[in-house]
Amino acid sequence: MSEKLKLKAISADDLVVISAALQDAIVKVGELHYDRVAHRFTLMARRFCHECETPKRILTGLGVDDVLEVKARGIRRSDPEAYLVLLALEFEADAEPPGGYVRLIFAGDGEMRLRVEALEVHLLDVSEPRKTTYVPKHMAD
Numbered sequence: 001m002s003e004k005l006k007l008k009a010i011s012a013d014d015l016v017v018i019s020a021a022l023q024d025a026i027v028k029v030g031e032l033h034y035d036r037v038a039h040r041f042t043l044m045a046r047r048f049c050h051e052c053e054t055p056k057r058i059l060t061g062l063g064v065d066d067v068l069e070v071k072a073r074g075i076r077r078s079d080p081e082a083y084l085v086l087l088a089l090e091f092e093a094d095a096e097p098p099g100g101y102v103r104l105i106f107a108g109d110g111e112m113r114l115r116v117e118a119l120e121v122h123l124l125d126v127s128e129p130r131k132t133t134y135v136p137k138h139m140a141d
Helices: 012-022
Strands: 006-009 025-028 032-035 040-048 056-064 067-073 083-093 100-106 110-116 121-125
Touching: 006 012, 012 040, 012 056, 012 083, 012 121, 040 067
Parallel strands: none
Antiparallel strands: 006 121, 025 040, 025 083, 032 040, 040 056, 056 121, 067 110, 083 100, 100 110
16 A cells, blocks of 8 residues: 655746646546635646556645636636646746746646746645556556
8 A cells, every 4th residue: 555645836846746746637527726815726636646557546635826827728617527637847937037937737628727926836745545347557658
């Protein structure tokens, strides 16, 4: 059994680690939340445990702090039961740090773009891993 992940990103290099952990995570559209008052974006995902010897998924929470604005493209928000597959998270810094954009890139050309005052992203596994029969496959470049 693997240890539960608890990660924090405050730099683009840190975010690469969280992105790798979340590659192939399954997210329900209805579990994407932006709290305008708290300036916080959250989601729940069933991440694929790339670190496990046997195929498993684990329920994981992701939080992005200091969010000023959220824009989505290619995501049907009208169907909260629809599933998305998260491929990567990226950070694009503003010309004047520490602000910029956190990009959540989904399969099928979906994307969420979060404008942030500063980069602060948290990942926390919240369940025990469960076996899965779905193993992500990627086309070779």
